[in-house]
Amino acid sequence: MSAEAHDHAPPENMHPGHAEDEGLHVTLRGYLTGFVLAVILTAIPFYLVMSGAIPDKVVAAVVVMAFAGVQIVVHMIYFLHMSPKVEGGWSAMALIFTLIVLVIALSGSLWVMYHLNANMMPMSVEDMRNMP
């Protein structure tokens, strides 16, 4: 991949994407925006759970998870300064790869283990209670 870009670059040049490592776009405005968003996105799920504003637990769980997802994206953009351009796109590539592995591992574990629990438990709940 980088070999093609390399051929065109003059030899005294650095690798493409290596040059701007400290040229990250860091501003006070960005940090404050991220912070305010993070506070809001933290406060709302805590309020929802502590006050029990959503009676249906499944709905509440989905809403809380959604807030967490949005907050993670906010942190990625405003605090970790992620963008598709960082390091010529290789950081984003690594992130996407990690996310794919993460989703497979998490959903796979939960799915498989749920069915193992549901289908292979040799005892009833009553048996479990009376276990030594």
Add this chain to the structure above:
Amino acid sequence: MSDTTATPDEAAPVFYLTDEHPHAEGASTMFGFWLYLMSDCLIFAMLFATYGVLGGSYAAGPSPKDLFELPTVALNTTALLLSSITYGFAVLTMQRGLVRQTQLWLGVTALLGLCFLGIELNEFAHMIAEGAGPQRSAFLSSFFTLVGTHGLHVTFGLIWIATMLVQIGRFGLIPANRRRLMCLSMFWHFLDVVWIGVFTVVYLLGVLR
């Protein structure tokens, strides 16, 4: 083939990547550190998966509802979130080359990190004193592993901050120290991202359950 020999003034085509090419010092450090963070992310993904599988196995012991106090967790989360923004201020002052102020913000970040760690250890001590230690049930084993690993990361972050305070005090904001501070910045903000997962999945969903 005859083309290349016909034009000797042009450089001969190179069909392979020469090993040696110029790299600025530390030019790939940030990307390397990002790859480390991604691998760390996978560690936490596995611990989350473990918690997700075992989190409901109480072995007739205490459940999240009995153990977790959300106001404490909210305080904890506030400390970590505040430490994120104060680290942001440290990076901003670093970019303006202000040594004393950078140290000051790093110190504030470390204090907030210590608050977080203190509250968490206090919570752990309470749980263990109540007999809800990691050996009580599969739920508690996975809980202590997941939250403890995060706490351990914060501890190492604090050690790193202390090291950087000394480094900056000795050598000032030289390029190497700036690079280290940017890596530490990624590390610290990454821990905050992991904590979002922890307080959501472990605490909020645990109390909802």
